[in-house]
Structures are given as C-alpha cells and as structure tokens.
Amino acid sequence: MSKKIPHRLYLTEEQMPKAWYNLRADMKEQPDPMLNPATGKPATEEDLYPVFCKALAHQEMDSETRYVEIPEPIQDFYKMYRPSPLIRAYNLEKALDTPARIYYKFEGNNTSGSHKLNSAVAQAYYAKEQGLTSLTTETGAGQWGTALAEACSFFHLPLTVYMVKGSYHQKPFRKAIIQTFGGEVIASPSDTTEAGRKILAEHPDTTGSLGCAISEAVEKAVTTPGCRYVLGSVLNQVLLHQSIIGLESKIAMEMLDEYPDIIIGCAGGGSNLGGLIAPFMQDKLLGRANPEIIAVEPASCPSLTRGRYAYDYCDTGKITPMAKMYTLGCGFIPSPNHAGGLRYHGMSPILSKLYHDGYMRAVSVEQTRVFEAAVLFAQQETILPAPESAHAIRAAIDTALACKESGESKTILFGLTGTGYFDMTAYSSFHDGTMTDYIPSDEDLAIGFAGLPKIPGIQE
Amino acid sequence: MSKKIPHRLYLTEEQMPKAWYNLRADMKEQPDPMLNPATGKPATEEDLYPVFCKALAHQEMDSETRYVEIPEPIQDFYKMYRPSPLIRAYNLEKALDTPARIYYKFEGNNTSGSHKLNSAVAQAYYAKEQGLTSLTTETGAGQWGTALAEACSFFHLPLTVYMVKGSYHQKPFRKAIIQTFGGEVIASPSDTTEAGRKILAEHPDTTGSLGCAISEAVEKAVTTPGCRYVLGSVLNQVLLHQSIIGLESKIAMEMLDEYPDIIIGCAGGGSNLGGLIAPFMQDKLLGRANPEIIAVEPASCPSLTRGRYAYDYCDTGKITPMAKMYTLGCGFIPSPNHAGGLRYHGMSPILSKLYHDGYMRAVSVEQTRVFEAAVLFAQQETILPAPESAHAIRAAIDTALACKESGESKTILFGLTGTGYFDMTAYSSFHDGTMTDYIPSDEDLAIGFAGLPKIPGIQE
DSSP states (O other): OGGGOOSEEOOOTTTSOSEEEOGGGGOSSOOOOOBOTTTSSBOOTGGGTTTSOHHHHHHHHOOSOSEEEOOHHHHHHHHHHOSOOEEEOHHHHHHHTOSSEEEEEEOOOSTTOBTTHHHHHHHHHHHHHTTOOEEEEEESSSHHHHHHHHHHHHHTOOEEEEEEHHHHHHOHHHHHHHHHTTOEEEEESOTTSHHHHHHHHHOTTOOOOHHHHHHHHHHHHHTSTTEEEOOSSSSHHHHHHHHHHHHHHHHHHHHTTOOOSEEEEEOSSSHHHHHHHHHHHHHHHTTSOOOEEEEEEETTSOHHHHOEEEEEESSTTSOSOEEEEEESOTTOOOOOOSOGGGOOSOOOHHHHHHHHTTSOEEEEEOHHHHHHHHHHHHHHHSOOBOHHHHHHHHHHHHHHHHHHHHTOOOEEEEEEOBBOTTOHHHHHHHHTTOOOOOOOOHHHHHHHHHTSOOBTTTBO | OGGGOOSEEOOOTTTSOSEEEOGGGGOSSOOOOOBOTTTSSBOOTGGGTTTSOHHHHHHHHOOSOSEEEOOHHHHHHHHHHOSOOEEEOHHHHHHHTOSSEEEEEEOOOSTTOBTTHHHHHHHHHHHHHTTOOEEEEEESSSHHHHHHHHHHHHHTOOEEEEEEHHHHHHOHHHHHHHHHTTOEEEEESOTTSHHHHHHHHHOTTOOOOHHHHHHHHHHHHHTSTTEEEOOSSSSHHHHHHHHHHHHHHHHHHHHTTOOOSEEEEEOSSSHHHHHHHHHHHHHHHTTSOOOEEEEEEETTSOHHHHOEEEEEESSTTSOSOEEEEEESOTTOOOOOOSOGGGOOSOOOHHHHHHHHTTSOEEEEEOHHHHHHHHHHHHHHHSOOBOHHHHHHHHHHHHHHHHHHHHTOOOEEEEEEOBBOTTOHHHHHHHHTTOOOOOOOOHHHHHHHHHTSOOBTTTBO
C-alpha cells in the first residue's frame, strides 16, 4: 500500500472544505463560560461587542452550530494559498529507521509562514463586513502579525500590531514584512497604552509576553472608534477557523486509506492543535475512533503540564474576560524562549476542557532538544521548521523512535505549523552553542498562581 | 471557461516529468562552442573534468539528446518539494483591471526559496555518484547556496559556499540557514584564494560579484583533491535541469486548455528563464506555436539589452572556459543592486544565441519600479516575491496594463522564481525611501568591454 502514497498530497479546489467544524457542538461537557471581569457573571455575546466584531462575538459564544459555512470571499482567499499539502515524511522515517508511518500537514507555504493566515483572513473579513475601520492585535513570533497584515491589506483595513519586545528584537525583518503589507508595528510593552506604561514601570527590562501585548492591543481597540481587537489563538472562534487544517487532513488521509493512531501538535494558545485535531476529536467524542492526541509545549512555559485549571484573565493587564483554562497565571512572564509563539500563560478553554476530561495528553520539551529535532528534520525533509513547529517534530520523532523499540507500525500525524525563515537568530544560537534551556522552578510558578483572580462563589 | 480554472494547479506525482528537455537538440543553429582558455580551441568534454564531474561535463557538451531521463533518486528528491503550483493571478488581474489572463509558475515553496534546488539536487547527486568528496560553489542572493547546501546535506557531501560580499552583509540569516544544512560560507572576495586576494588588492572596498565568487570557488575546487565546482546558472547543464519548470508549466496549461501568448522571466545568468521557456521555445523552434518571450534584467546589470555578443570568461579571474554570450565583460562589477541573483556580467550561451537569432526579446527595468511591483503583487497575491522574481512581475504588470490599453485578452505566463524572506533589508530600504536606481553610463560599460579577451582568428 505504501507504494501508492505520494510524498505530497494536495486536495483539489473542489475537495476543499466549504464549512468549518465547531468542536463544541459535539462536546458532551462544555467548557465553563467566560466571565465578565466587571461583574464576575458569565459574559454574554453583547458583552464582547466592544472588543470583537459581532459575527466573531457570535462565533465565540456559539456552541450549537456544528458546521459554520465559510463565506465565499474567505473561501476565495483560502484558494490563494490552500489547500496545504499532507506530506509523507519518507526520508525522516528512513533516517529514524522506524516502522512508523509519519505524516505532517504543512501550513507554512504562505507568506505569513504559518497556519495563522487561516483565522486572520476570517477575522479581517468579518470586521470589514461590519464596517469597522481599523484593527489591533498582538504578535509573538510574528507569524500572526504578518498573517493579519496580509489579510488587512487585502480587505483594506489599517492595522496596528503590538509585537512582544523579545521577538521584535530577535526578528528585525518581521517588521519590514508587516510594513510591506501596510501594518504598523509597536514593540510591547510600549508607552502607547496605559497597560504598557504600567508594566514598563514595574518591569523596565522585560522582554514582554503575549499576555502583555494583548492588554495593549485590547486597550487600543476599545479606546479607538471603529476599531476592534483580533487574536490569533486561544479563542473559540480561532479554533473554529483553524478546523480547516484538520478537515483537509482528514479528507487527505481518507484518500490514502489512512487514519492516524497518534496526532501531535505544538500548543501555545492552542490554535494549531485545536484546528488539527478537530475532526479527529469529533470521532473520539462520538466513539467512532480513538486516536491518541498529544499536545507539545515548551518546558519553559508549561501551561498544560504544570499549570492550574482555573479562571484567569487572557492578558497580563487583566482587562479581558476571564476564561477557565490551564494557566500559569496571567502574571507569569516566561523567559525569552525563542519559540515566541508558545510564550503564552494560558491555553484554549476548549483544549483545556478536553485535556482536563482526559481526551488528550500533554508533554513538555526542552529547547535544545527541539532544535536538534528541527535540524534533523530540515536535513531530511528539506523544510526549515519554525521553532514552534519543531516542538511537534520533537514529539513525533520521539514517538517514532518508541515505535522502533516496540516494533509497532503506527500512523503518526503531526502539524508542521510553519517555517523558520525569520527565526535564524535562534538557529544561530543553537549552532554556536549559546542556546540554553530554561525550566521554571516551582517557586517561579507559585508567583503566577498567586495572581489568579479570586471570584466569590466560583474561585476563592 | 475561466470559471473552471483553479487558483492553484498542482500536478500529481504521476503527471510529473520523468525526463528533462534539452533545448539544444531542437536549435537549428547551435551556440558557438566553449573555448579552452589555455589553447583558444573548442573545449572537449575531457577538458571540463577537472572542474565538473563527468556526468555533468557530458550534459554540458551534449547537444544531441533531446530528452534526458531524470535519475530515480533525483525524481524522489523532486517529489519532496515539487510539483510547484501554476497559479492564476486572479487578484492581481482584478487590481490591474486588465482583460489579460495572468499565470505564474511559483518555484519559491521550498526552503531554498527558489527554483535553484532543481539543479542543485541534480548536481549533488551526480557528484556523489562519481565518488567525489566535496563541492564548492558561489552564491549571489543566497538562494543557490541554500539550495546546494540542502542537496549536499541530503547526499552527505561537504560544501563550501563563496557568497558575494554585498549579499553576505545584506542577508545575515542566509549564512545561518546554509549552516543548518552543514555548509561553510565565506564572503567573497576573500583571502582564501589567489583570485580573491588579487581582486581585494585591486578593489579593497568591492562588494563583490558573482564573477569574482565563481573564480574563488573554481580555484578552490581545482586545488582540492576529490572536490568539484558546481554552478547555479549560465551553464547548459543548469538549463537542462531547470527545464522541469517549463515542462510542468506546459502540462498544467494544457490541462487548463491554455497556451501562453507571452512568457516572461527574470534573467541573471538565465537558469530560470531558460528552464521556464524550454518546451515553449521548442514549439517556436519547430514552428508549432509562436509565443512572445521576454527576458527581464535589471537596468543596473543589462547584459542582454546593452551587452556585447562576444566570447568572454564566465568569471572575473579568467580561469574558466570562454563562452560566446551576451556580456558586459567579465571585469564589469555591478553596483550593489539588491537583486543579488541578477548581478552577473554574462548570460547563458543558449539564451544568448536564441536572443541573437531573434527568438526572444529583452527589457531592462529599474529597481524602484521593481519594488513597486513587488509590493503590489504581495498585497494582491499574498506572496512576498524575491527581488529577482519581481523583475518578471514588473514586466508582467506592464504587459497586462498594455493589454488593458489595447483591450486584448492575452494569456501571460511568468516565472515567480522565489520568495523574498531573506531580502527584507532591500524591502526596508524601499519602504524608507533610501533605495536608489543605478544605471551604468556608456563609459562604465566601456571599461568592461575593453577587458573582453582577444582570441586570434576568432575575436580580435
């Protein structure tokens, strides 16, 4: 059978999904509701209108609609860079001498360099439809900022991007590419917002964090008329849009008469993992199949493996609604880990709930082992992976090597979320031996946990 | 009909070409033979053995074999990143409001960021087959060096890359990516070769050129046992390997019931243009069709539009065989144009001959107009083009606008050779207004022409 499997499988335009899949519609137990920070009560759709445009606020709260039709203009945009290929890692398999069959869904073949474009175009489209006149966002590694700049440029929406300061300096060219698409880039924390000024006053030397950049972007959105905030991960709406990854993967695997025994994705806020696993998790929820699902996170920012399942703010400045999720505490500022996209204190509430209920497991991996995997992968598969994606590669390699030990010919599917062309500073530090591993101590984590909000009657 | 045309068309593995096409087999008049620099007589295949491995020396001289079977391991490597998509530029067409139908063959979706990998894997494979133990090469923009590093890593061949000094400093991350694939990078001119030391002595502040880097790489190859030199453009063998671009394009266009009226490619040494046009030029040579073919070169390095058709060395140090080609003189050192891949004094002898015989025309374009086109293209098609590729975009846009003027619904095919992720310094200088245009004066060119070799009885 393996002879017939091509290296790369692309769906045709006709085969591309016409609807996103909403995982919540099949979850027997729903994630706990978001809470309005002002009242401590469950947030309503209307509560979200000052921050999100209406269509997206609706998607955020809608746990009923199983399939959400993808508007025609978004489908057209998708056709510019999708479908993304499902790739059989023949050469990696050979190098590992494993009986496992390794597939990866490669989302990096677009200028944003990652899967982030899948949700960026949706969010820009709905904002334009509502007649909004500008958007703000944050970006960690820079993929999300680039993706949103592309989408905003296409739909003629001005954009301000708050970029985590550490990444801003590690990746100078990200700014130039976002500018090419007309976006304005500000290193966060900055003095352009109250939230930024407050954090700078407390931690003048901070390299920033996603949580902090979110605070600034949200503040800018709610204080600017016609402006809204958009977010590249964590949110339910983002997982909805990203389901395109899993839906395409599943169609492609069906064409190959394959079904994954193990599905692996890196997890920062959960956008990639949530999208990749969506239709397979559906099978699991409905008892149709039972694939093993593994979230991979950096040891430096281990929200699933060492965090608490608790209500927390999505941002450092505590102005967003509170979500029940695995979190290190919104006050946790991770070390300047090179995988900027995985430096978030929390995790998608949907994934957190599924993890809490035992539908998936999580592992954490150290940075230098991640880059070892990245270099091996690049040399065998000729794709230079993003550091974030390389977390999934590390776990896929470890799983394939375990198959070699046990002699099991399992089918592994992992998400290769993006390329590392803007991460060469990190690769250089790996090559010259200056890269270090950082694992927060229990004391480090305790500081973050101490800052978890107290909510009378819910979380004391 | 246009309704049925997808945005992106990928061939299946079964549809991929199994043989390269050798354009020389259908040329009624052959390019003039290469001359041995020591004797002034036509070079034999054996004359090339010290520089090239045997299979490649044979391909270089073989003007008879029409189709050259692609060895299985090269086909397998191709399947890791090919086929490349043929893309209909629906959004660019709309932005230009043109009746023209614009297609582009996108070669940038691999880690080298360009079409260069097509020949790199072939050259590394044949070197390994012959039992060679290392390779050297030069690189301008860095795509070729990256491509060859990928190929050498795959076939376990140590590699030394001489990188044009201007690009080396403009693109610091190219070095890191070549290192990821195990390649050594040296800024050229360097003090590691006699040729480099000589040029440094004469021009201590030079930013280098492809011709100079070639001299250094060839010298290193012929003075190192088991080592050979490989080149990413200009040579007949390279055009042979790059014919995969045109062959795939033609199959894809046939599937769409399309045939290009106009074919446009950027031209530095000619590798992309020669590959893209190959099967269409065959149609032209055999009288089966008559597409217009346009080479686009930078105004700063105008070998076709302002050069001489003469015998010249392929390198600045005058150690390579002499080729009859359009040239600015091997002593011409172009200004530090950002499109590093187009900074070569000469042009493929095959393309030079075809141009000389009227089978194609050439235009030159200025850098700032090229970047205007690049930004428009990126915003409409969401792909950030390499500066080299953007030369073709400029000409394609100009052609489409001419169609708008005349009301003609022509079919345009252009080669999008690569992505610009490592060219953000150039994009930044365009954004901040510091980019300038440079056009050599007739006096500048006269210096290069004065250095053309004198060959008794052939070129006085």
